[in-house]
Amino acid sequence: MRGILVTIAIGCCIAAVSGNALVLAEAGRIPFPSGYRDWTHVKSGLIDDPAHPAFARYGGLHHIYANPKAMTGYRTGNFPDGAILVYDLHTLVPLPDGSIDQGERRHLDVMVKDSARFAETRGWGYEEFLASAPQTPTLTPKARAGCAACHAARRAHGDVFSEYRE
Ligand code: HEC
Incomplete structure (x- = not known):
């Protein structure tokens, strides 16, 4: 019983x-892209000028990672379904010796390619995870549309801005 x-x-x-x-x-x-640190590091970039229009949200050091399907996209210009891209943003920590270290995570942005599910945003789904709650998706539909609108500027490149650095 x-x-x-x-x-x-x-x-x-x-x-x-x-x-x-x-x-x-x-x-x-x-979902949070667990395991992304084992993927390919595409490039890193720095936004450290407060006058930059993206400084408030994207100021700091970012690293871009691609899963194997996304790497096919960088090589061919055609990102297949299942491609995942990660934009991992960190604060900057000036050190006494004049160098600058990578600080804590600010947030982590993700793009997932699924042509059917995300047809409205040209096949890419967009999401953001804050360092304070890494497992919780945070973007409203309006915010996701904002991501897609800017990324559309790279339409000829499959809506992906970065290029793989050898
Ligand atoms: C105003 C334009 C703009 C907006 C809005 C924007 N991005 Fe981006 N995004 C960029 C640029 C520029 C890069 C490339 C940075 C680099 O090459 O270092 C990028 C890179 C990325 C990448 C790495 C893949 C790529 O395209 O290079 C991801 C993932 C990403 N963004 C997700 C998002 C998400 C999620 C949002 C919405 C919260 C968003 N982005 C909003 C401009 C934007």
Whole structure:
């Protein structure tokens, strides 16, 4: 009897969890790209001038990472479904000896290619994770549209700005 109850309880919870996963998938949420530090480092960049228009949100040192499918995109100009790109932004820490170290993460931006699911934004889904809550997607639909609008400037490059540095 006890065994049956336990089974029923587990069955109910699995149903509830997969139900939530479905809702999240329908809302277009992208999961945190765990494992991205093992992918290919594409390039790094620095925005350190407060006069730069992107300074407030993107000031600091960023690294761009690509999974193997995204690397196919950099090589061919055609990013296949399953490509994932990560923009990993960190603060700057000036050191007493005059050098500058990489500080804490500010936030991590992600692009995921899925032509059917993200057809409205030319096949790319956009998401952002804050350092304070790395597993929680944060962007509103309006913010995601803002990402896509700027990235559209690189339409001829599959909406991807960076280029792979040998
Ligand atoms: C005003 C223009 C602009 C907006 C808005 C913007 N980006 Fe970007 N994004 C860039 C530029 C420029 C780069 C390339 C940086 C480099 O080469 O170092 C970039 C790079 C990236 C990359 C690495 C792949 C690539 O295209 O090089 C990701 C991932 C990314 N952005 C995600 C986002 C997300 C998510 C948002 C919305 C929260 C967003 N971006 C909003 C301009 C923008």
